[in-house]
Every structure is written in C-alpha cells, then in structure tokens.
Amino acid sequence: MTQKNLESEVQLAPVETRRASEAIYDQIKDMIISGDLKPGDRLPSERNMMEMMQRSRPPIREALRMLEGSGFIHTIPGSGGAVVREITSASVEEPLENMISLKQISHLELLEYRELNEVAFVGWAAERRTEADLAAMAACLESARAVTDDLDAFITTDIKFHELLTASAHNGVLSIVNRVLSRIILDLLRTRLHEYPKEESRKMCRDILEMHMEIYQAVVQQDSKKAQELMHHHLERFRDDLSL
Structure with missing residues (x-):
C-alpha cells in the first residue's frame, strides 16, 4: 500500500x-x-x-x-x-491469541467457552447452511476418514471441520473468534493426543470422526436441535478425554 x-x-x-x-x-x-x-x-x-x-x-x-x-x-x-x-480480522485475532498463549486465559476457560459457543452456532449452521457448505464439510470428512491412522493429519482435518461448521452459520464475528480458538485448540490437541499410546489415540480419532459424521447428518437434515445435542455431547467427551 x-x-x-x-x-x-x-x-x-x-x-x-x-x-x-x-x-x-x-x-x-x-x-x-x-x-x-x-x-x-x-x-x-x-x-x-x-x-x-x-x-x-x-x-x-x-x-x-x-x-x-x-x-x-x-x-x-x-x-x-x-x-x-x-x-483486518488479523488485527483483532492477534491480541486475543496472545492473551490465551500467555495463559491469561486457561485451557479450561477456553473449552468452556467453546462448548457454549459451538453448541449455539451449530444450530444456526443447520438452519443457514448452503449446498456449497455441505459439499465442503463432506470433502473434509472424507479427508479425515483417509487419515485416522495419521494423528497430526487427522487433527488438522478435525479443526477444519469445526471451522467449516462455523462458516456455515454465516456470522462474521463467530468466524473471527473461531479462527483464534482453532489455532490454540490445534496445539492443545497435538500435545495431549501424542501423550496417549498410539492405538488409543487412533481409536479416539475414529470416535471423533463418527461424532462429526453424526453432526454433519443433522446439519444436512437441518435438524438444529439434534445438531446442538450432538455437539454438546461431542465437546463434553472431548474435554473428558483430554482430562481438562
């Protein structure tokens, strides 16, 4: 410029x-x-x-x-x-990401907010999603299915699926906040899942994929209530599995 x-x-x-x-x-x-x-x-x-x-x-x-x-x-x-x-959105995202990275916001607080946030927006995603949104999510799930034995690759597709769900809600504020949370959660997931025995972490990946598929089907059917119930269960289990 x-x-x-x-x-x-x-x-x-x-x-x-x-x-x-x-x-x-x-x-x-x-x-x-x-x-x-x-x-x-x-x-x-x-x-x-x-x-x-x-x-x-x-x-x-x-x-x-x-x-x-x-x-x-x-x-x-x-x-x-x-x-x-x-x-730009980056000028908003950077200070928030720095606060979280410097532990001014704990991982537990982050995940509590994520549960509240994602349960709400998945309902909007079910109501507002477009055919293009569904196609992008379906492609992401297929990519995830192919890499359940590759922990790092699977984690990347996991975060991508949640970002696509956020985008399907068509709310700019959610998209900005979710991008920040996604980067922090990506690092947290990689650290924690690598602490598990390989076979156990692979099973967790397969379980996550199954839950994502169920959420996706609820969004396809535009069943916002079911999508929210499934997301609530998914995030509660996620927090329990990571012992947070």
Missing part, C-alpha cells in the same frame, strides 16, 4: 482531561474508526503532536504504543513516524 504523507493535514486537539495517554489514544483511535485517518496515512511526528496536543513526549509515546498494540498503527523503520494500518 502506498503511504500518504498527510501529516500537515492531520489536526489533533489539546488534551486536558483523564490520563493523557488514554485521551490521546482515544482521539486518534476515533479518527481511524471514523475514517478521518485512513490506512496508509502517516501520523504527525512526536514533536508536532506535542505542540498540537500540548503534552510532553512520554504520554504521546505511551499512546502510540497502545495504538500499535491494538493494531491501529504500525511503525516502519526509517519512515519517520507511525502509519495507520488497514484494519
């Missing part, structure tokens, strides 16, 4: 209330959300921001760190300042 040097056009107001860094953060964030600042626009230099906002350098730097941590801006070495990022 071509960067635009719009520093002279950006007008920031003096900050007088609350913690200065938070007020600076909110002002710039609101300009990005409203479209006054667009992806590729360059923020004023720290010196110019100090003059515009009548604040010292430390709160301005803190606000810029907060904006970068939230995914609103990024600093390009040698560019002379911060640039507004294009807001």
